[in-house]
Amino acid sequence: MASRFAPTQDIPIKRIMPWLVAVALFMEQLDATIVNTAAPTMAAALEVEPLSLKGVLTSYTLALAVFIPISGWMADRFGTKRIFVLAIALFTAGSLLCGLAVNVPMLVASRILQGIGGAMMTPVGRLALVRTFPRSEMITAMNYVIIPALIGPLIGPFVGGLIVHWLPWRMIFFINLPFGLAGLWLARRYMPDYRQENTPPLDRLGFILFGTGIALLSYVLEVLGDHQLGVTSVLPLGVLACTLLGAYVWHAMRIKNPLLTLNLFRVRTFRVSVVGGTVTRLGIGGMPFLLPLLYQIGLGFKPWQAGLLTMPQAAAAIGMKILSKPLLARYGHRRVLIVNTLLLGCLITVFTLVGPATPIWAILLISLTQGFISALQFTSINSLVYADISDADASKASSIASTGQQLSLSFGVALGSVVAAWFLQGVPQTDHPQLISALHHAFLVLGVVTMLSTLCFAALRGNDGNNVSNHTSRAKALADNNREQPVRVGA
Structure with missing residues (x-):
């Protein structure tokens, strides 16, 4: 690993880089939350059913999942600075094209371009953080990054609601442009240029197998939810997708430098954090898409009012x-993740009780509580990923962790919409009572899936992640304290 920065400049880099990465995260989070709130209005303007607009959301996260695996290789090969600048440029260009889209296919294609930029932007920024800060400072560094980035989800739903209420929906994408230009300036000036001297060649066959399999599996989930194809037509496509992914696993275990280094799963803390985090996000991933449908279509709130109902969640996340x-x-990580995951799943199922008679204060209280629990969950998972990973494997670990995160979020939207569409069974989505009932069933399924991820975190040991959390068990602390006490001779 090489860097263009001298060691004497380490302190300025540590001060500036978290804010630089935070700008990138802010753009992504602002864009995602604005689009979620604006989805019903966009569906009406484009003359499609609201649930059908999930392709606009899943295309972005799917592009992230497909292209994230090569982000680590690109950063090692071409340097973190060059790739980070390119990523922000692509994301900004995609935002411009989204605002100019005239139909759903053009909007989906533009979101894919955004996703390609985002696929390199966040993982490369996270990789630069891992290579700059020691493990004992990782939680502090990530918090400095995440707290400014959470301003996006805090203001995004409300701003998105105001925009679609008073302005054309296209402004929700144009608002990214000034932030993109600011991010380009900061990246060119301050991003450190980490790279590896002898980068192996790109695993092209692995990229084709993995990317095609994931894209096909996402398509199967989307058409299944829309009932565009029958089960007899969808099943062969699903089998083909799983076959391609299985072929990738077979391929990756037999070459020296695969696209995703699956051998890292032998590290217990990495394996548990990635697998458990994927299942957790699969459960919670559909919430940002389903809640605006519940609030706006089911309960009749205006877009900006629906945005206000989700703001406490982001505000609580900052506090947590x-x-x-x-x-x-x-x-410690084990106890926190087990207890917190169960609480998170229970909170998701509580949304099955939200209906026309639910007081506003109760909805706000549920949103606030979910914000606290979700923030603790993802901080715990993200910090555990790199606990026992060496700097040499940091880019590989970042690629796998980021890919799993985006896949689970994409499939979470698909899962929630599939369940909701299944219970609608051809009933028009303008039938508010039926829509509310279908969404309640989706919340129940997502909550149960989230609670199942507790089984993954139970595999952790009590001292796992202690080098990151600085946790010391009570028994060990007492033993250390006894050893430090002076020995008294005589009475």
């Missing part, structure tokens, strides 16, 4: 980012 470090230091 401050509290997460002492909580992990006090209780």
Whole structure:
């Protein structure tokens, strides 16, 4: 690994880089939350059913999942600075084209371009952080990044609601342009240029197998939810997708430098954090898409009012980012993840009780609580990923973790919409009572899936992640304290 920065410049880099990565995350989070809130209005303008617009969301996260695996290789080969600048440029260009889209296919294609930029932007920024900060400072560094980035989800739903209420929906994409230009300036000026001297060649066959399999599997979930094809037509496509992914696993275990280094799953903390985090996000991933449908179509709130109902969640997430470090230091990753995952799943199922008679204060309280629990969950998972990973494998670990995260979020939207569409069974989505009932069933399924991820986190040991959380078990602390006490001779 080489860097263009001298060691004497380490302190300025540590001060500036978290804010640089935060700008990138802010753009992504602002864009995602604005689009979620605006989905019903966009569907009406484009003359499609609201649930059918999930392709606009899944195409973005799918592009992230397909192209993230090569982001680590590109950063190692061409340097973090060049790839980060290119990523912001692609994301900004995709935002411009989204705002100019005249139909759903053009909008989906533009979202894919955004996703390609995002696929390189966040993982490369995270990789630069891992290579700049020691493991003992990772939670602090990530919190400095995440807290500014959470301003996007905090203001995004409300701003998105105001935009589609007073302005054309296209402005929700044009708002990214000034942030993209600011990010380009910051990246060119301050991003460190980490790279590896002897980067192996790209695993092209692995990229084709993995990318094609994931894209086909996502398509199967989308058409299944829309009932565009019968089960007899969808099943062969699903089998083909699984075959391609299985072929990738077979291929990756037999070459020296695969696209995704599956051998890293032998590291327990990495394996548990990625697998458990994927299942957790699969459960919670559909919520940002389904909640605006519940609030706007089911309960009749205006877009900006629906945005206000989701703001407490982001505000609570910012507060929990401050509290997460002492909580992990006090209780450790294993205990926090087991208890917190069960709470998170239960909170998702609580949304099955939200209906026309639910008081506003109750909805706000549920949203606030979910924000606290979700933030603690993802801080715990993300910090555990790199606990036992060497700097030499950091880019490989980042690629796998980011790919799993985006896949689970994409499939979470698909899962939620499939369940909701299944219970609608051809009933028009303008039938508000039926839509509310279908969404309640989707929340129940997502909550149960989230709680199942507890089984993954139970595989952790009590001392796993202690080098990240600085947690010391009570028994060990007492033993250390006894050893430090002076020996008294006589009475």
